[in-house]
Amino acid sequence: MPTYVYFLNDNSNLYILVDAVGDHTGSGGDECLLWFNFVNTIKISIIGASGTKVNTNFNAANGFSSSPNSASAHKIYEFCIPFSYINSAPGQTIDFCYPEFKTASMPFDSETGRDNIGHQD
DSSP states (O other), X not given: OOOEEEEEEOSSEEEEEEEETTOOOOOTTOEEEEEEOSSSOEEEEEEXXXXXXXXXXXXXXXXEEEETTEEEXXXXXXXXXXXXXXXXXXXXXXXXXXOSSBTBOSSBOTTTOOBSSOOOO
16 A cells, blocks of 8 residues: 655654555554564554544544645554654664554555555565
């Protein structure tokens, strides 16, 4: 599924925007799953319909709108993750990885079953 991902940071947080231009369904089962630290996996996800928010050890929200990458409405996810939560700090390398099983990815469209990770079944 075509997807654009943007990373920014300040002294305390990592900000990630996942622009899932290929997800035109906006269904409640859609998920965006981020994995950090391959050895001691830290899973960060948001699941749900447009407007779903997560305010736990990190903040996340999703929407369904157009963007500069596509004029068609599609799923967009935003994350604000404290560096302390992923055992990192500004200037350090971050181990960002993807799941090796097909349940979800960055992102996953539950209606079509499409994601942006190539799998060999």
